[in-house]
Amino acid sequence: MKFLLIQPPLSDAGYNEFNFSPGHLFTLFSYLKHNNPGLQVDVLDWPRAHVEEPETTAERGDLLFSNRLKKQLKKYAPDVIGISCYTSMHYIITQLVALIYKEENPDGIVIVGGFHPTFVPDDFTAPAAPYDYIIQGEGEVALSRLLKQPLRPRQRAKVVPGIPLDLETEVLMWDDYPYFDKGAKVTLFFSRGCPFECNFCVEPNRLRNPGARYRVYSSTKARRTIETLIKRLTPEGIFFGEAAFGLNPQWRRQFLKDLAEVAPGILFWGETRVDTFSKEDVDLLKPLRFRLDLGLDAIVPDNILRQNKSRNPEEYIRRFTALDDYMNEQELPHSIFILHNFPGETPRTYAQTKQRLLDIAGKRSYNYSCFGPQPYCLYPGSSAYRDMKHYEEKYGSRFPNDGWWREISDDRNALARAIVAGKEMEGKDIDFLAEAKQLMDKIIPDKKLLHWPFRWGS
DSSP, X not given: OEEEEEEOOSSSTTOOOOOSOOHHHHHHHHHHHHHOTTOEEEEEEGGGSOOOOOSSSOOOHHHHHHHHHHHHHHHHOOSEEEEEOOSGGGHHHHHHHHHHHHHHOTTOEEXXXXXXXXXXXXXXXXXXXXXXXEEESOOHHHHXXXXXXXXXXXXXXXXXXXXXXXXXXXXXXXXXXXXXXXTOEEEEOSEXXXXXXXXXXXXXXXXXXXXXXXXXXXXXXXXXXXXXHHHHHOOSEEEEOSSSTTOSHHHHHHHHHHHHHHOTTOEEEEEEETTTOOHHHHHHHTTSEEEEEEEEEOOSHHHHHHHTSOSOHHHHHHHHHHHHHHHHHTTOOEEEEEEESOTTOOHHHHHHHHHHHHHHHHTOSSOOEEEEEEEOOOOTXXXXXXXXXXHHHHHOOBOTTTTGGGSOOSOHHHHHHOOBOOGGGTTOOOOHHHHHHHHHHHHOSOGGGGGOSSOTTO
């Protein structure tokens, strides 16, 4: 049997995604290749597949994508396809891929998985929907077992619960994966899940199956994986794709020491919470080429509590300030992400947030902190999405675009973030992105820091 694993583009055939390998695609491919010896496994990672360009530019949009996809389906001739509908942003293009495949292969089987099918299975189970099976949660084990069974087209898609993967048994098939060349940018996942429960985040609710707790590679396995990757690929950069890198202090300190020994010149990138790292960790980061993104998200007590970042806002702020101050003292550039327009935001908390950032940066003669504003977007799967009615009743919040992912739009991100945080914000024309740029102009005298000393691809 021939199986084709497909990562569609984020919005259309021409979308230019940040060019890291999608780590989830690699782990799925590796598990199937290792555990299903009778299965021919192919991968179509569309944004990285270098699909042949048309001879003319007359064709555009869906028609252009459809024609290219049909050529790829003919090339691989799969009996079964598995589509990664990784986020809600991928929903429209996932629909198009499934419809085109079924149109060309009425007896073929379509399996779909990812964050969106996990949280909104009803989008895939209508009688006329072009899907046969939906995997909710972790996909490797469940997909492998499903593909060992006799499969048939179904009138209504069957929901298949995911099964937690034992990370210590994971085998990564470096030599077989078609999108890894020398100097690749590689995404790795050394952990699954997240023990925190921030209200805006979908990650805590993704692992829906019994036993799907937060878990992490052993230090030994993590080091060996890095050693193998460097030996096989000599990568340009490695991105640790988990929601919060290195939550266990003992694990991350050993791992950072290992990186300094086995990968002194490699670019690394990870993101974590601001209240997990400390001065000792910064000292271990300093010798490495490691870009660390910090998820602060809120710096005003009211916002911290509403976002459920911490039940002790004062301690949360204290730990962030200590970490940020020390990273500046050590001249270690880092980004700090701030979430704005979360339900319940008021003009007062918005003004307090901006002032806090100015106060923090203004006390320094030189700044290595780059604040990055991120508007709250309405994604199914988060606690905030589930509790919309609560926010409407308590704060007067409005969510005019629930179901935005089903809309065809040139800017669905604008639909997702079009939220009125509360009645006091009604009619307020706030552009935090523009205001943040002005903020950066005030607090970062050397604009090169906005682009990082170690740019990907430099």
